[in-house]
Amino acid sequence: MSERLPCQNSDCKASILPATALKTGGICMPCHQRKIALEKQAFIEQNRKDVDLYADVNDPVEILKIMHKPRKYNPLEHEIPYHKTAQEMYHQLTESERERLETYAITLMEEDNFDQAETILLSLACFSSARIERGLESFFRKGKYYPGILYKDADQDIRDKLIHQLEFDSENRNHLLLALAWIGDEEVVRQFETWRQHPPRWAPELNISPETYAHEAGWELDNDGGKRLLFYPESYHFKVRVAGRGGMDQASSAVAALRAGEHSCPWCGSKLTVLFDYNLQNPLIQFMKLPGQRLRIAACMHCNCYGTVFMNADLDGRYSWSDYNVVPDFLPENEDMEQISWHAMELSERLMGAYDNAYWMLEAPASKIGGHPTWIQDAEYPVCPCCSTTMKFIAQMDMEQAEDSEGIYYAFLCEACLKVAVNYQQT
Ligand SMILES: [Zn+2]
Numbered sequence: 001m002s003e004r005l006p007c008q009n010s011d012c013k014a015s016i017l018p019a020t021a022l023k024t025g026g027i028c029m030p031c032h033q034r035k036i037a038l039e040k041q042a043f044i045e046q047n048r049k050d051v052d053l054y055a056d057v058n059d060p061v062e063i064l065k066i067m068h069k070p071r072k073y074n075p076l077e078h079e080i081p082y083h084k085t086a087q088e089m090y091h092q093l094t095e096s097e098r099e100r101l102e103t104y105a106i107t108l109m110e111e112d113n114f115d116q117a118e119t120i121l122l123s124l125a126c127f128s129s130a131r132i133e134r135g136l137e138s139f140f141r142k143g144k145y146y147p148g149i150l151y152k153d154a155d156q157d158i159r160d161k162l163i164h165q166l167e168f169d170s171e172n173r174n175h176l177l178l179a180l181a182w183i184g185d186e187e188v189v190r191q192f193e194t195w196r197q198h199p200p201r202w203a204p205e206l207n208i209s210p211e212t213y214a215h216e217a218g219w220e221l222d223n224d225g226g227k228r229l230l231f232y233p234e235s236y237h238f239k240v241r242v243a244g245r246g247g248m249d250q251a252s253s254a255v256a257a258l259r260a261g262e263h264s265c266p267w268c269g270s271k272l273t274v275l276f277d278y279n280l281q282n283p284l285i286q287f288m289k290l291p292g293q294r295l296r297i298a299a300c301m302h303c304n305c306y307g308t309v310f311m312n313a314d315l316d317g318r319y320s321w322s323d324y325n326v327v328p329d330f331l332p333e334n335e336d337m338e339q340i341s342w343h344a345m346e347l348s349e350r351l352m353g354a355y356d357n358a359y360w361m362l363e364a365p366a367s368k369i370g371g372h373p374t375w376i377q378d379a380e381y382p383v384c385p386c387c388s389t390t391m392k393f394i395a396q397m398d399m400e401q402a403e404d405s406e407g408i409y410y411a412f413l414c415e416a417c418l419k420v421a422v423n424y425q426q427t
């Protein structure tokens with residue numbers, strides 16, 4: 001039996017075998033491992049180099065190609081980010097630059113590199129509102145039908161092929177229906193109405209009725225079989241106000257965000273938050289066609305994470321908790337009763353595309369009024385508790401932007417009943 005020796009690290013009380021001491025220079029294994037890790041960390045810090053992949057690259061298309069290229073993690077390199085986001089770059093592309101990127105995406109698909117190609121096509125379709133006909137043609141021919149939003153501007157030829165394929169391709173039926181919902185042209189509306197009247201033989205294989213897929217693309221069938229849009233095509237984004245840069249006066253803004261409300265939540269007792277405070281007289285929001293002075297959308301930031309909450313509203317800025325609210329099955333105690341401090345959000349006056357930040361996976365900041373919602377999960381339009389009509393999406397607040405946390409609060413309105421609803425999604 002060999003005698004054990006004390007670890008030479010004065011802070012350590014461990015004892016070790018002589019054989020270990022020989023190997024490590026007298027310290028125990030955990031101390032030895034810690035020493036190696038510290039040395040490695042010090043080495044990385046001393047030798048890490050800044051890498052600027054964009055140095056001397058001025059062509060926006062080349063810059064975007066670099067941005068979209070997957071990276072191999074190298075601890076000895078620190079990549080200097082480009083000074084604009086991909087979204088900002090896409091906003092500024094010329095038509096010929098968009099075409100070059102589309103061609104590049106097609107080349108990537110020929111090489112079976114679908115992830116990168118998909119991101120480029122999605123960015124073109126959402127950020128630059130470009131029609132991606134050639135890219136979509138390749139995507140379709142490769143048997144890819146998802147994400148459906150890529151199909152929103154598909155031509156009749158692709159539409160008819162999708163409708164045909166739906167009949168026999170049970171494996172892809174879910175994605176084919178989504179793609180059709182996104183096309184949403186007259187023929188698709190007619191087809192969805194036919195399925196509503198006469199459910200197809202494959203309808204029982206789905207979790208929802210075929211025509212309900214339209215919600216994922218922001219519309220539904222009305223009572224007469226027409227198309228009813230569930231959002232406003234006009235859209236304006238909120239930006240985090242940069243400190244010290246004055247910016248617009250909240251009072252003169254069309255919509256102010258995240259103000260303390262005066263009422264308390266009857267479920268948890270904390271103060272309600274006015275997510276959106278609309279100045280209905282402001283010219284910017286005349287697209288909503290709401291007469292009156294003011295519309296306030298209030299929510300309990302805690303309880304609203306566990307289900308839809310309805311409020312009564314009027315067009316003079318008053319709001320009250322709706323009697324229709326039902327306590328969710330799962331509602332944990334609100335332990336954080338303090339008023340959260342938000343970043344100051346201000347509404348930009350620049351009109352944006354309806355789908356600009358609608359695809360969540362593109363990771364663009366999502367706080368906005370109007371436009372198509374940025375669903376993190378499946379589409380979830382509340383039904384008005386008074387008239388049973390699907391409520392219209394009017395605004396959303398992205399918590400990553402407003403609070404460096406996560407999730408999105410979505411606001412809806414039934415104009416006829418002046419009922420407001422808020423729900424919440426996260427990953
Ligand atoms: Zn030790």
Ligand SMILES: [Zn+2]
Nearest residue numbers: 265268300303
């Ligand atoms: Zn509450």
Ligand SMILES: [Zn+2]
Nearest residue numbers: 384387414417
């Ligand atoms: Zn209603």
